[in-house]
Amino acid sequence: MKTTMLIRALPLCLALLLAATAQAQDNRQIAQGQRVWQQRCTECHTLDVDDTGPHHRGVFGRRAGSVKGYDYSRALRKANLVWDETSLDRWLTDPEKFIPGQNMDFRVRSKEERAALIAYLKSLSAPAAASPAAAQN
Numbered sequence: 001m002k003t004t005m006l007i008r009a010l011p012l013c014l015a016l017l018l019a020a021t022a023q024a025q026d027n028r029q030i031a032q033g034q035r036v037w038q039q040r041c042t043e044c045h046t047l048d049v050d051d052t053g054p055h056h057r058g059v060f061g062r063r064a065g066s067v068k069g070y071d072y073s074r075a076l077r078k079a080n081l082v083w084d085e086t087s088l089d090r091w092l093t094d095p096e097k098f099i100p101g102q103n104m105d106f107r108v109r110s111k112e113e114r115a116a117l118i119a120y121l122k123s124l125s126a127p128a129a130a131s132p133a134a135a136q137n
Helices: 002-040 074-078 085-093 111-123
Strands: none
Touching (some): 002 111, 085 111
16 A cells, blocks of 8 residues: 555656756756856846846846837847847847847857856746845845
8 A cells, every 4th residue: 555655656756856956957057147147247237227238137028129218229129029038049149140230249159158147037037036035136
């Protein structure tokens, strides 16, 4: 009887273990993305205030060129896209190739760093971004 219960519980235990492992990997990638953001993006961007570049909190899922009051290039204002994994990856790989005439002269050549940076930006756009821990970033 106990063996049968253990066998039945095994798939649930494995699923929970896999979920915990995936969450830990996501958290490591977000932390790496935060470090990349702090090292490479803060010269022009902040999380909540427009600077040389527009603020980054909430960028994931936002329409490109849509922050009210920010002076975007005409090319970016007219770009018909929403920032998601694919568009951010293309943008960070080569902004000028992706949207000719834009004003950002910066690239992230490392695919791993781009993925981490995108995971971090995505984490800032999720409902959890309103938590006190996220506000400290």
